[in-house]
Amino acid sequence: MTSSPSYLSLAISMLIISLSSSNLFDYYVTKWSRVGAAEAVAAIIPCSGHGRAYLEYGLVLNGHEPVCECNPCYSGSDCSKFSSHCAADAGSGDPYFMEPFWMRHAASSAVLVSGWYRMGYTYNDESYISQLLVNHIKKLHETVGNAVTDGRYIIFGGGSTQLLNAAVYALSSNNNSSDTPAKVVATAPYYPLYRTQTELFNSRDYRYEGDTSLWKNNTDNDTTFIEFVTSPTNPEGKLTKAVLEGPNVKTINDRAYYWPHFTPLPSSADDDLMLFTISKFTGHAGTRFGWAIIKDKGVYEKMLTYLDLTTVGVSREAQLRTLKILNVILEEGDGKEIFQFGYSTMRDRWIRLKQIISKSKRFSLQKLSPQYCTFFKRVRDPSPAYAWLKCEREEDKNCYEILKAAGINGHEGSTYSGDDRYVRLSLIRSQDDFDILINKLTNFLSSEAY
Amino acid sequence: MTSSPSYLSLAISMLIISLSSSNLFDYYVTKWSRVGAAEAVAAIIPCSGHGRAYLEYGLVLNGHEPVCECNPCYSGSDCSKFSSHCAADAGSGDPYFMEPFWMRHAASSAVLVSGWYRMGYTYNDESYISQLLVNHIKKLHETVGNAVTDGRYIIFGGGSTQLLNAAVYALSSNNNSSDTPAKVVATAPYYPLYRTQTELFNSRDYRYEGDTSLWKNNTDNDTTFIEFVTSPTNPEGKLTKAVLEGPNVKTINDRAYYWPHFTPLPSSADDDLMLFTISKFTGHAGTRFGWAIIKDKGVYEKMLTYLDLTTVGVSREAQLRTLKILNVILEEGDGKEIFQFGYSTMRDRWIRLKQIISKSKRFSLQKLSPQYCTFFKRVRDPSPAYAWLKCEREEDKNCYEILKAAGINGHEGSTYSGDDRYVRLSLIRSQDDFDILINKLTNFLSSEAY
Secondary structure (H helix, E strand, O other): OOOHHHHHHHHHHHHHHHOOOOOHHHHHHHHHHHHHHHHHHHHOOOHHHOEEEOOHHHHHOOOOOOOEEEOOOEEOOOOOEEOOOOOEEOOOOOOHHHHHHHHHOOOOOOEEEOOOOOOOOOOOOOOOOOHHHHHHHHHHHHHHOOEOOOOOEEEEEEHHHHHHHHHHHHHHOOOOOOOOOEEEEEOOOOOOHHHHHHHHHOEOOEEEEEEHHHHOOOOOOOOOEEEEEEOOOOOOOOOOOOOOOOOOEEEEEEOOOOOOOOOOOOOOEOOOEEEEEOOOOOOOHHHOEEEEEEOOHHHHHHHHHHHHHHHOOOOHHHHHHHHHHHHHHHHOHHHOHHHHHHHHHHHHHHHHHHHHHOOOOOEEOOOOOOEEEOOOOEEEOOOOOEEEEEEOOOOOOOHHHHHHHOOEEOEEHHHHOOOOOEEEEEOOOOHHHHHHHHHHHHHHHHHHHO | OOOHHHHHHHHHHHHHHHOOOOOHHHHHHHHHHHHHHHHHHHHOOOHHHOEEEOOHHHHHOOOOOOOEEEOOOEEOOOOOEEOOOOOEEOOOOOOHHHHHHHHHOOOOOOEEEOOOOOOOOOOOOOOOOOHHHHHHHHHHHHHHOOEOOOOOEEEEEEHHHHHHHHHHHHHHOOOOOOOOOEEEEEOOOOOOHHHHHHHHHOEOOEEEEEEHHHHOOOOOOOOOEEEEEEOOOOOOOOOOOOOOOOOOEEEEEEOOOOOOOOOOOOOOEOOOEEEEEOOOOOOOHHHOEEEEEEOOHHHHHHHHHHHHHHHOOOOHHHHHHHHHHHHHHHHOHHHOHHHHHHHHHHHHHHHHHHHHHHOOOOEEOOOOOOEEEOOOOEEEOOOOOEEEEEEOOOOOOOHHHHHHHOOEEOEEHHHHOOOOOEEEEEOOOOHHHHHHHHHHHHHHHHHHHO
């Protein structure tokens, strides 16, 4: 790592020497190649395979040394020191499981953004939405077969996160009875942001009203119901449908995990309002890019207003990078390589986890069965993003604490409005995190056996 | 323009041939230099000086021809066709006036983002905020002398747009009396988003309550007041202070235009809650990056919660690009070049506009005087971002329509809760837009004279 600055100088010198003619074009190539050479240096700082050196340090900024950012439990300037006493991180859904795929496609998926790139608010069509990216998204869904986009409206948000409330806003302002706020509901266990975000805004137009089961035969005609439907579910990874029925029931279909990585695809989803995100699909959670596919023009226009007034659309750099990422997916490996990688990674992890859990009666996992997938055109094994682990002993009322004592940090069941006999373990983090999780579980269960 | 694909091939061939050794490093340099070479091609498509070819077409995506996106009133594949019948666009605040600066610094301000860049949600410190960028922002304010940052909290938003409501949320949830929503106010003429965004959320905690003048001697003890203070103001470009006083009055200080480009800096701003954005400072409106400087820890924490729950922070690509942009500003030209460019551009435009308007009694402009500036360390001329043009004839009650008939599109005074005798004309757009505006005004006033 300490030799990298000389690598950089060498690279620049080589490029300058080798490009010896003197017209304008050569001048530009030489200038721009410095940028390329800098990134080349980043690519060859391996951080021992347990971290990565991003380009902020030493490369974007002159005079800084590149710095390895290590995976949990690894440290040292080159991430080579492992601490065996460190707890396994199986908490948040940081999707580092996809990182090896993008390291393999590092150069082809790179974008170079010059200082004058898209400074204005709008694209050429006066919108905040890249139509080229909309077209790529449509082509993507057609290739995967996971969502119908023909004749639908597509808009972008800062992750699907921003689109959740945009959708609640749009559906509740359709509410005829202005005195009764729309009731926002979801089926436990569910992604906690549905509740926390809805409560944050404390709107006169909508209110979080708990679990769908409370309202199943109780959807009166005076109140709009907005049901969050997640399929596959987070945390359980099960394909689901809306619970409530009636003329006043509207649904927001969160399809964050409806990709071949995580679930069989029984058909192309055709809901009224579907939300997708690149976070769990390509693994680019930090980009904050999601999209909504919408049937109704009125709902689309209200969501558009919401996005214009809250953030003036999504960062153009995030849109550009997403375009490049999708372009690599569609153009390289016949549009299938990423799904084969994602599926085989997640399937292997699930099999390893199941093998260990099945050796003891202390814990159990959610039941998932092999099912036919229209994308792979065959029956495929389960490969969920999360384990919904249950502590089976009567006295283990707080499963999170049991696992924590065993050196495993998950998320408490109650976070998902579920029972604290359950813990969510994230399986989509780095291979290091998953390996440490498996190791800690194995140690715990074998110490139990004696 | 049609010869560009061969330029690209030539560039790649040159680089491959010139880098003839075969170790891993050379391999990477060759791969990455293709990316650099592609951008070099973009840099030499001049679009006749009346447009620009962004890298989405032909460069990011294989098999697409680069496409010139032309300034208003210019068309054709190379933007060389000018339509003299086309109306001047002086509407939105697209800050293309800074584009020539960044074209001049194109290579040094470029960032290359590889496919595996920051895929996770958090930076190394588990936050959604780059501390390296926070440090650059602090150094920037220190260099410019426009805001005190010592001991303050800094957070990021999707433009200052997202921070407006984050601030309203944080200040209104301090409200002790939960029955009375906080009153949100501003002084006309003001930026319309203060009202439209506050109304959009239709919250139980706050409500838009019109002009500050209605409440000047009426701030009772039971209600929280949240006053938006813009300084310099949009549209008038005047330095202002809060109007309301009292223990329940809180202010959100929008400092979007508090840069040497647009205003003399009498001192370093030291308000409780200040909002800044790169849109009007560096000209990168499309990046959607703003920041808040906050004194109170409780307010900071509430705003942080808001940003986490609404978008999980700001796109990491937007943060990276802002870092690079600020780094170029601070490291090149002693931290002053951009302000000299911005100020001289805006001052020249204001002088030209004033000269034309002063030739007739049909219109008048807002009064702005030369004033001492702590940044330039001398008295400097006005250089506002917008003209707040008044139609002086008694019968010209709708100034927007008068200008529209003369081929000039501005924004109506009532949009800013002002009188429709006024029109806002944007002076921060491209040089082409400004030149056409001057041309249309000149023609209109000389046709009047006869």
